[in-house]
Amino acid sequence: MTYQSPISPGYSWYEDTVGERPEYAPLDGDVSTDVVIVGGGFTGLSAAVHLAKAGTNVVLIEAHRFGDGASGRNGGQLGTGQRAGAEELEAEYGFERAKALFDLAEEAKAHLLEFASVNGIDIDFRPGHLNVSHRKRDLPEYLEHAEAMRTRFNYPHITYMDAAETAERMGSTHYYGGVRDTGTGHIHPLKLVVGTARVAAEAGARLFERTKATGIATNGGKVTVTTATGTITAQKCLLAIDAYAGDLEQETASHIMPIGSFIGATVPLGDDSPVLPGGESVSDSRFVVRYFRRVKTGELLFGGREIYGVKDPNDIHIHIRRQFSEIYPELKDIRITHGWGGYVGITMPRKPFVREVMPNVISAGGYSGHGVMLSNFVGKLYAETVAGNRDRLKLFEELKIPAFPGGTRFRAPLLFLALNWYALRDRI
Numbered sequence: 308m309t310y311q312s313p314i315s316p317g318y319s320w321y322e323d324t325v326g327e328r329p330e331y332a333p334l335d336g337d338v339s340t341d342v343v344i345v346g347g348g349f350t351g352l353s354a355a356v357h358l359a360k361a362g363t364n365v366v367l368i369e370a371h372r373f374g375d376g377a378s379g380r381n382g383g384q385l386g387t388g389q390r391a392g393a394e395e396l397e398a399e400y401g402f403e404r405a406k407a408l409f410d411l412a413e414e415a416k417a418h419l420l421e422f423a424s425v426n427g428i429d430i431d432f433r434p435g436h437l438n439v440s441h442r443k444r445d446l447p448e449y450l451e452h453a454e455a456m457r458t459r460f461n462y463p464h465i466t467y468m469d470a471a472e473t474a475e476r477m478g479s480t481h482y483y484g485g486v487r488d489t490g491t492g493h494i495h496p497l498k499l500v501v502g503t504a505r506v507a508a509e510a511g512a513r514l515f516e517r518t519k520a521t522g523i524a525t526n527g528g529k530v531t532v533t534t535a536t537g538t539i540t541a542q543k544c545l546l547a548i549d550a551y552a553g554d555l556e557q558e559t560a561s562h563i564m565p566i567g568s569f570i571g572a573t574v575p576l577g578d579d580s581p582v583l584p585g586g587e588s589v590s591d592s593r594f595v596v597r598y599f600r601r602v603k604t605g606e607l608l609f610g611g612r613e614i615y616g617v618k619d620p621n622d623i624h625i626h627i628r629r630q631f632s633e634i635y636p637e638l639k640d641i642r643i644t645h646g647w648g649g650y651v652g653i654t655m656p657r658k659p660f661v662r663e664v665m666p667n668v669i670s671a672g673g674y675s676g677h678g679v680m681l682s683n684f685v686g687k688l689y690a691e692t693v694a695g696n697r698d699r700l701k702l703f704e705e706l707k708i709p710a711f712p713g714g715t716r717f718r719a720p721l722l723f724l725a726l727n728w729y730a731l732r733d734r735i
């Protein structure tokens with residue numbers, strides 16, 4: 308029978324096309340190690356690779372299977388820079404730090420592609436990204452952004468697109484204009500998860516699936532993580548549980564909020580289809596962002612965040628069809644083969660949450676929809692930190708991330724109201 312993630316809705320196109328997905332046995336008994344990692348998505352697996360390669364003893368436990376959270380099920384778009392725009396970061400933190408954060412993200416992008424290439428992980432990379440506007444009045448901001456990237460952030464790969472160029476590259480006249488980024492692209496995320504786990508195991512990390520942390524305690528500088536089948540005692544701990552944190556650790560839960568996001572895959576569109584002839588990925592300007600791409604084999608993978616609770620995968624088909632038919636009316640009757648979703652960890656200011664939440668316990672997540680390259684890199688920065696250099700992780704640790712108002716009990720209804728208001732503004 309086909310395995311399906313018990314913590315995220317629907318069976319994904321990625322699960323269907325990933326190829327071999329080796330299983331790792333659950334933990335059985337008590338172990339001690341230098342570092343224990345809780346969570347087997349990009350953040351945790353990448354940290355495991357870099358720690359093990361540096362000769363650190365590392366144990367990683369994942370409650371379900373690697374990639375069952377966001378990392379194996381996302382839109383696969385790498386993006387550029389941080390989720391918060393470079394200009395926004397500059398206004399809050401000044402040019403120097405905004406540039407340092409931008410450069411770090413560029414390094415993250417290069418690192419991801421190099422890591423996959425060096426380790427023989429075929430991640431189905433396709434280059435190019437279009438960011439397009441559904442409102443004419445926002446176009447001057449796009450022009451200014453392309454200019455700022457080129458002249459001040461030393462990133463010449465973003466160019467402005469007028470309505471005609473946008474229509475040509477999109478294969479649709481739905482949008483008014485936008486920017487094209489030739490310095491980024493999109494990938495098959497679950498292939499990266501599977502490959503990263505393999506590299507971590509080969510480097511000597513001890514990896515366990517179906518092993519849920521039920522408690523975490525610190526005592527005399529040691530960290531103890533409890534599971535149903537054994538305890539792990541370590542010098543240090545990385546919590547890489549992001550939107551799936553539950554109530555394991557309160558600081559993480561109060562700063563990172565899970566938001567459902569859903570994707571549908573169509574049958575291959577065929578070589579004569581006008582949709583995205585250049586193979587770029589797309590994100591649009593709606594607050595409830597639509598993100599989509601044509602993968603190498605021709606299928607359209609179309610994502611949109613649905614605030615109004617999706618109950619089962621069949622609902623996903625209905626919402627996704629409505630959304631892509633607005634952009635590509637000719638696809639309104641196309642067959643949708645897969646509908647799935649996952650939970651994006653967002654923070655109040657949409658910037659990553661990286662913090663020492665207990666002595667020797669660092670929690671990392673809240674990449675706010677921009678985690679494909681950042682989470683992998685934060686894993687590497689965590690390994691750097693364990694090796695004694697915390698300077699680069701500090702760039703994230705020093706970001707001001709307030710907790711969500713309303714505590715873990717009332718924040719969801721409060722956020723629901725706020726998000727509905729912004730979603731309404733998309734239509735104004």
Ligand SMILES: Cc1cc2nc3c(=O)[nH]c(=O)nc-3n(C[C@H](O)[C@H](O)[C@H](O)COP(=O)(O)OP(=O)(O)OC[C@H]3O[C@@H](n4cnc5c(N)ncnc54)[C@H](O)[C@@H]3O)c2cc1C
Nearest residue numbers: 346348349350370376377378381382384520649677678679
């Ligand atoms: C539908 C969707 C689309 C997205 N699209 C994009 C995109 O196009 N571009 C982009 O940059 N980002 C995107 N994101 C965000 C991106 O996927 C995440 O930022 C990134 O994968 C986070 O990785 P992570 O390892 O921190 O968390 P996750 O991959 O969510 O991993 C956390 C893991 O922790 C495990 N866990 C939780 N609690 C415990 C416990 N007690 N014990 C053991 N294990 C536990 C979970 O089972 C889970 O596997 C998207 C996310 C979703 C859901």
